[in-house]
Amino acid sequence: MRGSPQAALQSLAARITQEISQVSSSLMTQSCKNHFNVSHLLACCPQVLAVCLCPQLLKDKSLPLDVRLRAQSLLESCDGGSVGAYTPSSGLHRVRQSIAEFITRRDAGAPSYAKDIYISAGSQMAMMVLVKMMASGQGETPAGVLTPAPCPPKLPMLLDDAGLTLVPYRLTxxxxxxxxxxxxxxxxxxxxGRCEPRAIYLSNPGIPTGHMQDRKSIEEVIRFAAAEKLVLLADEVYQxxxxxxxxxxxxxxxVLFxxxxHLSDTVELVSFHSLSSGCMGECGLRAGFMEAVNMDAGVMHYVDTxxxxxxxxxxxxxxALDLMVNPPKPGDASYDTYTQEILLTRATLxxxxxxxxxxxxxxxxxxxxxxxxxxxxYPSLRLPAAITEQAEALGVEPDALYCQRLLQEEGVIVGAGCQHGDAAAAAAADRRHLR
Structure with missing residues (x-):
């Protein structure tokens, strides 16, 4: 259980799964994974992607007409009409324009521009580029980022890798x-004294807590960021x-606009969204984007570099991002199927x-x-003293040991709260958390 608790659990789960496949008498038939996103593409998206990958299907009349027309339009936006060609580093202009139009619709007319959209191989990649930019040019005092506790599991590692100091603030x-x-x-x-705070990170809806910030809370954070001259990093991948x-x-x-x-024209905001985390998410396609608002043009040129x-x-x-932000519309052949799948997915969630x-x-x-x-x-639990003592003897966090035991004895995989920057406060409050 050394190193990353989640990596250790995944390694243990893989070993148990292999043992199950080899020993038919095992009490467990499979491990139950409850700790990460396993959503899949909605029907219209794989159909369009299939046609883009195999353009001969443009003539296949068994596919809906809107699917074939959409694929043809997307191929025309690619160099050489092929998905095998490179795109600009910030993404296809056609897709960036679709994203900007989506944001404008979502935000009741607040303007969004393709030049402010940056597409990356997942939203975390965009975040990594941005925090590396923040870490550059710092003096003797390192730069810092206010970060919620609990927070997404990879965020502390990402900040550390960039050379930024994590400044935790507790969620209530x-x-x-x-x-x-x-x-x-x-x-x-x-x-x-120990760092120079340059930004504040928030996830809304919250990761891993599932909380939602209302308008009043968001306004308070915006005013706080303005007063303290902090860049707002809004992780909105589960919107x-x-x-x-x-x-x-x-x-x-x-809310800002x-x-x-004097706030809407000056507060620096970068928001993130991802193909992986929405209703039509498919993590393996690796795509996300960020929108930069009120950021200095020279700074964003460096980000582009x-x-x-x-x-x-x-x-x-x-x-696939283009399909996510610009889905089938009423009158399209795929609209009814798409709508039914979206409603079913949300109802199931x-x-x-x-x-x-x-x-x-x-x-x-x-x-x-x-x-x-x-x-x-993100439930909290109070563990028996015996578990805490055993964990201390093994040099691991008690919640990580609990997760290991749950996997070994019941075949259920959950995440340990300690991987979300929750260990110190949880120990002080004598309660641990699971994801």
Missing amino acids: EERGWAVELDELHRALEAAR DSVYGAGSEFVSYKR EMDK LMCFDISAPVTGQL SQNAQRAWHFLNALPGMSCQPAMGGIFL
């Missing part, structure tokens, strides 16, 4: 994992997966979240805040 679990303004000020003051009662996704971009002009080192995102992923929430809250020693969006629940 008892209030549905709320972002508290007093806690932001506390974290900022605690960071003074399509909102199902909590009375919950509605409102983007940071929209509906505030006073950094993105050139990775050539471009996979072309098939870029085309909502039902599963409710069932899991009720189940977890009924377990002894465990409690869970309801998820308003995303695909995870």
